[in-house]
Amino acid sequence: MEKLLKEQDVQYIKELFDRDLVDPVELVLFLESEGSDKVTDANSQYLLATEEIAREVSEISDKISLTIYKDDKEKEKEYGVKEISALFIQGKNTDKNVVFYGIPSGHEFSSLLEDIVNVSQGATRLSPASKETARNIKVPVEILVFITPTCPHCPRAVKTAHQLAMENKLIKAAMIEANEFPELSKKYNVYSVPKIVINEKVQFEGALPEDMFINKVLSVVDGS
Amino acid sequence: MNEFLTVPMVKEQEEMTSDILLDMVILGAGPGGLTAGIYAGRSGLNVVILEKLFPGGQIAVSSRIDNYPGFPDGVSGTELVRGMEKQAVKFGARIVMEEAMRIGKEGTLFVVETVGHKKYKTKTIIISTGADPVKLPVPEEEKFRGRGISYCATCDAAFFKEKDVAIVGGGDTAITDALHLTRFANKVIIVHRRSELRAVKALQEEVFANPKIAFQWDSIPSHVVGDEKVDGLEIKNVKTKEKKVLKVNGIFAAIGTIPNSKIVRGVVELDERGFIKTNHNRETSVPGIFAVGDVRDTPLRQVITAAGDGAIAEFSAENYIKSMER
Structure with a gap:
């Protein structure tokens, strides 16, 4: 496959990683082999490109490793994989709770890079008040963020959800590429992105500022 | 992709x-x-x-x-x-x-x-x-925003594959969005309050030549119809005062x-x-x-x-x- 990242971009990302990465980060990617019933005409290109992106990014820094599981039902169960592809960002402040379902391309590529930096540093960019609120949550929370790669305001929602998960392992946060999973998009009535679904209960659209986003999460937590 | x-x-x-x-x-x-x-x-x-x-x-x-x-x-x-x-x-x-x-x-x-x-x-x-x-001037805007009403055709066009959609407006943005929407939608209806487009000539030629695009001239949106999601757009003809409902699942707005x-x-x-x-x-x-x-x-x-x-x-x-x- 042709390289997806331009040489110039690789240089820029290398500078960023050299400056900002601290501890190792493991990218854990779940795929299926060709011939599996999960690989269709519609998604085979996505799967190839996702693998390529993960590979190219991991090659930019020694601090990033890539583990690929293909057709590994046991590992999928261990990680709680819902869809293929699934790309988990594993490091000291995550535990199988920060994931990208589908290709992290377009504007979401910036979410992937920012996640890697945040996990490597073991720290998020949330405000002190938001961190405190996130850490105080005592019940499991699952946040789904539906996006399209052409949506420029979607990364704000993905980054907020992923950072909340980095602050508290009871929170699972997933980006879902809406075009790649039309069934899921249909199930959750996605007509506009970003669309956020929390614990299957609260749904909203739009890239809300951090404090308003957290209030939506709290509205679910308080109700349970 | x-x-x-x-x-x-x-x-x-x-x-x-x-x-x-x-x-x-x-x-x-x-x-x-x-x-x-x-x-x-x-x-x-x-x-x-x-x-x-x-x-x-x-x-x-x-x-x-x-x-x-x-x-x-x-x-x-x-x-x-x-x-x-x-x-x-x-x-x-x-x-x-x-x-x-x-x-x-x-x-x-x-x-x-x-x-x-x-x-x-x-x-x-x-x-x-x-x-x-500018938000779509209908009473149901808030209810249906994100459930069929959209202000970002590049973000949301893909959710209307094989569906009929309306776009409200007649300027460059509306027409560019309409053309983009034809890549996904079955039919795109342009709802415009005047009898001619304000968009630049080059875009007009492109839009008039596109078989997926239809027009509702002299018309303004009055209501959004639907239960949980958009099922139609009621429009009012500003000249005849006649009202009718367009059967669409998506409404894109580019009205300034x-x-x-x-x-x-x-x-x-x-x-x-x-x-x-x-x-x-x-x-x-x-x-x-x-x-x-x-x-x-x-x-x-x-x-x-x-x-x-x-x-x-x-x-x-x-x-x-x-x-x-x-």
């Missing part, structure tokens, strides 16, 4: 120290602000661009721009703005992801305070906060913009619609504060006019700084 990868050019906000005196703070990283940033960087000014959501502003959601010189085959808004962003950063402008909240004065200097309570002390300010789309001038309300003079009044040097009513692009009282709101404004405002700001130091 979209294969482009957006590599962030923005600098870390932690890096910024707010106690140093800046030459220029630019509010908003759209084409106007980024152009001012390029010019300021090249002039060796200490310049910070504050951006609240994402660089690019409204053009970041434009699927295709055909009237920006140098791109004979058109260019996507994302691609164009990425180039501007890189260029501004290359010449030393720092883009910081923070929302400005207040502008204050300290002697001859200005202080820009952000939502996160950071303060930037600066000699000059360029306002390039742009404009937001409202200026993002809240931050300077009470600071600089605005016109009756909220656009910032400027002179030919792009100076506002307050010396040291300049305004560019969609947020100012300009006769034409395009990428190139915003970029041109950015260059002029930066030039004026430099002269202002020189006169301060005299």
Whole structure:
């Protein structure tokens, strides 16, 4: 496959990683082999490109490793994989709770890079008040963020959800590429992105500022 | 499948120290602000661009721009703005992801305070906060926003594969969006309050030649029909007063913009619609504060006019700084 990242971009990302990465980060990617019933005409290109992106990014820094599981039902169960592809960002402040379902391309590529930096540093960019609120949550929370790669305001929602998960392992946060999973998009009535679904209960659209986003999460937590 | 990868050019906000005196703070990283940033960087000014959501502003959601010189085959808004962003950063402008909240004065200097309570002390300010789309004027707007009503065709077009959609508006943005929507939708109905389009001739020719596009002339939206999601748009003919319901699942709106001038309300003079009044040097009513692009009282709101404004405002700001130091 042709390289997806331009040489110039690789240089820029290398500078960023050299400056900002601290501890190792493991990218854990779940795929299926060709011939599996999960690989269709519609998604085979996505799967190839996702693998390529993960590979190219991991090659930019020694601090990033890539583990690929293909057709590994046991590992999928261990990680709680819902869809293929699934790309988990594993490091000291995550535990199988920060994931990208589908290709992290377009504007979401910036979410992937920012996640890697945040996990490597073991720290998020949330405000002190938001961190405190996130850490105080005592019940499991699952946040789904539906996006399209052409949506420029979607990364704000993905980054907020992923950072909340980095602050508290009871929170699972997933980006879902809406075009790649039309069934899921249909199930959750996605007509506009970003669309956020929390614990299957609260749904909203739009890239809300951090404090308003957290209030939506709290509205679910308080109700349970 | 979209294969482009957006590599962030923005600098870390932690890096910024707010106690140093800046030459220029630019509010908003759209084409106007980024152009001012390029010019300021090249002039060796200490310049910070504050951006609240994402660089690019409204053009970041434009699927295709055909009237920006140098791109004979058109260019996507994302691609164009990425180039501007890189260029501004290359010449030393720092883009910081923070929302400005207040502008204050300290002697001859200005202080820009952000939502996160950071303060930037600066000699000059360029306002390039742009404009937001006008909401669809129907009582059900809030209920159906995100459930079929959308203001971002590039973001949401794919959810209307094989469906019928309406687009309200008749300008360049509406027509560009309509053409983009035909790549996904079964049928695109343009609802326009006049009997002819305001969009440029080249776009009109393209839209009239497209078999997927239909028109409802002299019509304005009156109600959105549906239960949980949009099932139709009721429109009213302004001439005959007749009403009818279009069976559509998506409604896209491109009916003009409202200026993002809240931050300077009470600071600089605005016109009756909220656009910032400027002179030919792009100076506002307050010396040291300049305004560019969609947020100012300009006769034409395009990428190139915003970029041109950015260059002029930066030039004026430099002269202002020189006169301060005299």
